Every structure is written in C-alpha cells, then in structure tokens.
Amino acid sequence: MMIKPLVIAVGLTMSVMANAQSSQEVEQLRQEVQQLKALVHQYAQQNQTVQANLNQLANTAVQPPVAQKASTEKRGLGMTLGNAEFNLYGNVRMDGSYQAEGGSSARMYNQINTVPLEGVGERSDEFKSTLSATRLGMDFKAPVGAGDKALSGKIEVDFLGGDKFDNLRIRHAYMSYANWLIGQTWSNFAVPDYLPETVDALAYAGGSIKRTPQVRYTSTFSPATNLVLAVEDPKDATITGIKQRLPALTARLNHKFADNLSVSARAMGNEKRVKEDEEMAWGVGLGAKYEVVPGTTLKADYYHVKGDSSFVTYANKGVVADITDNLYQSEFDSISVGITQQFNDKLRGTLGYGYMSFDQDAGYIDALSADDKTKTNKDLWQAWANVFYSPIKPVSLGLEYVYGERTALEAATNGSNKGEDNRINMVAIYNF
Template sequence: MNTQIAQLTRKTFMIKPLILACVVLAPVWTHAAVSEAEVEQLREEVKNLKAMMQQYVEQQNHVSNQLVEIKQTTLKPVQQAAAIQTITQTSSQGLKTKSGAEFSLYGNVRADASYQAEGGSLSRLYNQINSVPLQGNAESSDRLKATLAATRLGLDFKTPTQMGDVGGKLEVDFLGVNDGLRIRHAYLTYGDWLVGQTWSNFAVPDYMPETIDALGYVGGAVKRTPQLRYTHNLSTETNVVLAAEDSKDDSSNMRLPALTARLNHKFNDTLSFSARAMGAEKKTDADTETAWGVGLGAKLNLTDKTVLKTDYYHVKGDSSFVSWTNQGFVTNADKDIIATNEFDSITIGLTQQLSAQWRGTLGYGYMKADNNADYINALADKTKANKNLWQAWANVFYSPVKPISIGLEYVYGEREAFGAAPNGSTKGEDNRVNAVMMYNF
C-alpha cells in the first residue's frame, strides 16, 4: 500500500511541470504561428495529460477509501472490546440500593402437595409426628392437602467500607399464621461477627438427610433464632463458633440468652464433622433450672455421587432447639420446676446422585425420652408426651432443566405415648406421600 502511494506521488510531480509548461508556452506557440501538425500534436498531448490526471484522481480516491476501511476494521474490535469490558464491569458490580449497597435477589416458587393416609391436623401439611392422633381417636385419614406457603424470597447485601465489607441477608416465606409473611433470616455480618436471626448455632440443619417435607423429620432440627455470633478460624480446616441466642421458648421466662458453641472440622474432601454444646436458664415466676445439650454431626462422601449424613442430640430440660420433643420441664401449682425431660435423638440418611437429572435419598430418624417417673406423673395429659418417635422415608428428585426440581416422597412413622387413650391405644401413625415442584431463581 505504501509503495502504491509513493508511485502515485512521483507521477504527480512529473505531471505538474508538463502542465505548467503548456500553460506558459501556449502564447509563444500562438505568436510563432506553429504548423497545423504541431497544433494537432499538442492537442493530443493535452488530451493524454487530462486522461492521466483523471486516472490519478481515481487512484487517489481508491487509496483514500482503502485507508478508511483499514481504520474502521482496526477500530471496530477495539470498540467492541471496550463495550464488552463496560458490560462486564457493570455486571460484576451488581445491582445497587439507593445508599450504594450491592445486592442480589434469589428464591423459589414452591408448590407442595401431600396425600395423607393417616396423620395429624387437617390445617397443617408438614411434619407433626409428635402430635398425630392415637389410633381410633379423631385421626385424619385419606386427605389431600396442598400449599404454596413455602415459596421463598431472599436478598443478599454487601457494602464495601474502608474497614472491610458489611454484609446482610433478608429472607422470607409465607409459613406464618394463615399463610402470612414471616422472617426466615434477617441479619448483618461484619468481619467475624453476625447479629440477627439465622440458623441456630446448636440446632444446625447441615447434617439432616434431604427431605421434601419443609420441616424435616424426627432426629433433626430446623431452628432459626435471634443471636449474636462470633466465628474464629483456628485453621483452614477448623473453626469455632460462639453465640448468645434467644431460643424462643414460650414455657420459660427468659432472663439470660442461651449460650451455644460449635466446633467444625473438615478432615479431608470427603469427611466433615461438627460438635456442639448448649446451656440455657429455664425460669418460671418461682424457680429456675439449667438446661443443657450436646450434638454431633457428620457428612461423608462415600463416592463422588454417594453422600452419607448423620446427626445426634442429647438434651436435658429444653424443648426449644430440637424439633418434636416433649416439653422441657414440668411445674407444680406453685410454679416450682419439679422434673425435666431428657432425650436422645438420631437421624441418618444416604443420598445417591443417580444421573445428572435424578437423585434420591433413604433416611431414618429416631427419638427416645428417658422414663422419668417424676416427670411423667406430673404431666396433665400423658397422651401428649411420647416415649419414642420414629420415621423412615424415601424420596426421588428429578430436574429436567437446572431451575426446576420435581420431587416425590413416601414417609411412614409412629409415636408411642406415655399414656393411653380411652380406647387403650398408645400408638399414633404418620403415613403420607409428599410431592413438590420448585422453580429456583
């Protein structure tokens, strides 16, 4: 391209002197009365010069057009790259609130259905194994229930500051009274500290086998509490979590928060472990008692597609952390605490990833209360307190596309009460088929 431009430039320098000579000498030739042949020759040369000039102009225009095309071709990828970079930066920054906090939206639309062959209250779809009617006593049989109340909406927040990021979460569903909106999680984080409501530090759901039932089954715990929590990393594999929690125990007049501690350790990529402890004051108008508990949980990846989970609790005097227990303590007419409930519970389950779209879980849970005569004799209604509970379940999930999950589950369980119903029955039965469809966003 540069060679062509140079050649055209040299031609231009040669042509311009010829034209100038013709212009200067024309009068001289006229006065000299040149011959007709010479005039004709001169005309021909002028004609040739015009043709050469026309060709030169066309070549110059062609070169200019090529230069424009080269410039556009060179700049276009640069402009495209700049546009892509701008879009990427905007996307990475995320949406922002009026005050400048970055936030992201998540949640699901969830439809649950349950066919109940035998079970509990008609007003409640989810697990109620501890209170299902004793056989022959106002059982709810052959019932179909459905709800979208477990539909969930959440927001995660983050605000960068000179002292580090301040984070937060707000998550709600519709499992409140009469399908009303209720808070699941609402907290802020700063460094190693958390303030607000989230999963209890003692009753964590991490080691519960997967269920379709939104509350899980006996042996596990689904508990969210207001709390002040501190996390300290001992190493990359181990941390300690300490918390002061409001356990929301309606049977106790809380004066002091429950204190909980948790040690988490990851042995390797296949095995993780958690040890937990809890202590809480139980208070009436006339008396106080100390409740306590311990918990152990483990998760083991048997293969890259097979996961084993198990969780164990031993608790004395408390009914607020672990689900489906008897009341933590009983009192006399003077509000003196005369006896406490003590129990053990365990759950274990195996989840198998059958394919990219299919997975399934087999699980079992069991809870047993101590046979404390003082506690049992002080109960106003012994049919509402249980010697033991158990449930077994099997489920399968199918995800035709990533955001959608469809699940089907069968669960059977029993409770054995301390007291017998008028017909002599001490056993209640939970026999259900559950189904769910979720769109996660």
C-alpha cells in the same frame, strides 16, 4: 555507384529504428522504476502506521484504568447501587400431600409428635396442598472502611407463619462484618447441615431446622477448623409461664478431616425459669457428612438434650412444674441418618431414618396432667424415601413416601398408645 547511397540510407534507417526501440525500452524501464518507488513508498507508510498502532497499544496496556462510576445495570437478578451490591432470589413452591393416616387437616407438614392415637380422632385419606413455603430473599454487600472488608447481610421470608402456615414470616434477617453476625439465622446449636434431604419443608424426627435471633462470633484456627460462639434467644413457647433472664449460650466446633469428610460438635446451655424457680437446660450435638464415593453422600446428626424443647424439633416440653411449683426436666436422645445418591445431573434420591427416645422420669410424669400424658411421647420414629428430578435447571420436582409412629406416655381411654403418620409428599419448585 547507386548501391552505396542505398546501403547508407538503409543503415541510417535501421539505426534510427534501433534508437527508437531503445528509447521505448528506456521509457518502459523508467515507468517500472517509478511504479517500484511508489510501492516502496506505500509499504513504508503502512509500516509506519502499524508501528504507531503497536506503540499506542503498548502505552494503553501500561496506563492505569480510568475510574468508572458504579453501574446500576441489572445483571440477571443482581443490581449495584452506589458501592452496594444486591441480589434478589427465591422460589415459587407448591407442596402436595396425600395423607393415608396422620394429623390435623389444618396443616400439611410434618407433625409426628402430635398425630392422633389409633381410634382417637384420626384423620385419613386426605389430600392437602399449599404454596406457603414459597420464598423470597435478598443478599446485600457493601464495602466498609479501608481495605477489602465489607458489610454483608440477608433478608429472607416465606409464608409459613401462624398456626395454619399461611402468614408472612421472617426466616433470615441478619448482617455480618468480619467475624461477627447479628440477627436471625440458623441456630448455632441446631444446624441443618447434617440432615438427610426431605421433601417435607419441616424435616423429620431426629433433626432440627431452628432459626433464632443471635449474636455470633467465628474464630478460624485453620482452613479446616473454626469455632463459632453465640448468644441466642431460643423462644421456648412450649412451656406455660416460662420466663427468660438470660439468653442461651451455644458453641460449635467445625472440622474438615478431608474433602469428603466434615464433622461438627455443638454444646448449649440455657436457664429455664417458671415463676421464681429455675433449672439449667443443656445439650450436646454431633453431626457428620461423608462422601463415600463421588455422588454418594452419608449424613448423620445426633443430639442429647436435657430441659429444653426449643432447639430440637418435636421434643416434649423441656420443663414442667407440679402443684407446688417444683420443676422437672425432660431428657432425650435423637438421631437422624440418611444416604443420598446423585444418579446424574438431573436425578437424585435419599433414604433416611430418624428416631427420638425420651427418658421416663417419675417426677416429670407425675407433674403432667392426665390429658398431657397422652400428648407426651416415649419415642418417635420416621423413615422416608424420596427422589428429586430437575428436567431443566431452575425447576425441581420431588416425590416422597414417609411412614412413622409415636408412642405416648400413657394410653388413651380406648387402650391405644400408638399414633401413625403415613403420607406421600409431592413438591414442584421454580428457583430464581
């Protein structure tokens, strides 16, 4: 009889323990469910935040930009003031030259047309240096009127003015709008685009680096062809007593046959007046640039000119007058050719040759004084070779050898009619 109550007690105890264990499991399950609900709620909130951010980005992308005031912050050497953009540039340039034979000690750049004749005051074994070719310039651009049209311009100076090349002078000063240009820049007739590269800042015989005051209009026929017309003030200072009633008229037709071949045909007309007599000067020119293979470029430039000495450098006087004021004109042909090789990003070199030949007009020769006949030339030629090395991007170092001769119309009293130019040129340039 005692066994039955014991069994019942044990059963009750086990039942209570089972119920307690079941309650613990239920409570644990309830806690896990609560944790799961919290995680789901947290995920839902994060999802709503992400979606809100995406919506904000989408709305921002389609909103028009808010107008900002023009910045005056300098970027390198550029600056914006109001709606106008300015860019300051230039270089510091030091030239040196060892002159074995050549011209006046007062100046060091090319003077092939005036080098002394042999035995007539030659200057030899001289070293010269200058910083006169140091340059400073500023480009500017500002929107004008409706649309995307802008007024742009340039001001550029160096220190190659005056007889001794040590005075400030204007190189370029112009403004341009649409197809028009007004001011001083490269002549429309004597462009430097087709000249082989030189260390000498004034280039060599056969080419020209003329800048003139002008009004110019450009008409574009196609992406490859354009016609440029200009009226220019040639300022021919080589002729005594010259007067100018009208500016020179010039025309230039540029055409690009292919990416590696471009040409330029030019023409010029200009009235020359000495006292009340007048003659019409004229000239034609043809230039070409051809990239034979990448890194190898050929350049050539040709001129035929009559009655003018202002456009093409190193020419004889364009017009002379005899004792009865009859006018006679000089006439000449000139050519320069050269090849430039770009060896790598830092090194390039050029071989070049220039030649000028002047017609022997009897009236022109007779109108010259005896002294002028030894200063006036039958022909000029120069040949040069140079290398440019850029160890770092803004620095360029150049070394060049040039040899040339001039032949005068008449010999000096010692019988010599040849003058010699024999130099080594050096240059160091820092561009900014």
